Amino acid sequence: AQSVTQLDSHVSVSEGTPVLLRCNYSSSYSPSLFWYVQHPNKGLQLLLKYTSAATLVKGINGFEAEFKKSETSFHLTKPSAHMSDAAEYFCVVSDQVDTGRRALTFGSGTRLQVQP
């Protein structure tokens, strides 16, 4: 069985400072990992995904994440926060079972606040 743990439910940063949102996962197979962002009253938007290619993945809006198998982590980072980054972020793992089921297991989310 797979699982995802987002280590912080809330993160607050000042505009212009780095962002770090932490995610650990467990999976019986070679996982695919995603970060999604949800702005208030909006649906989820894909930020980036890891599917066993390069371990450092670049996404939209300056975000990137590094897959570290030895640490079972997939932390999301951004060098400089912008006010528009304030949202909820979900780390997601997808298994690759033989049935072809593409179930996604979501973390519980991290709410990012950006202070002016």
Add this chain to the structure above:
Amino acid sequence: EAQVTQNPRYLITVTGKKLTVTCSQNMNHEYMSWYRQDPGLGLRQIYYSMNVEVTDKGDVPEGYKVSRKEKRNFPLILESPSPNQTSLYFCASSRTPGLAGGQVYEQYFGPGTRLTVT
């Protein structure tokens, strides 16, 4: 524009009154899925469909039904809603990867339906 649409966006209903939330996608995706989002729990899968007439239970299917008669539509049916089904619901779609190690495609999400059952 490629999108997933859901209707209604907001719904307040009473216990036991049957309701349907519609979901439609215009990307010709084979795979569609329903999730519910509750505070502190992330999103949990209710049902999914690999293609027309092929549906299966997700992690929290109790109290829900789905159907997939057309590729583009995947309605969620609550035959007898209860207050514990008050939640934010998302429909999603994607291409279906191959079996056993196939490409994993991102899911595209609808805007959500906020349901309140009193």
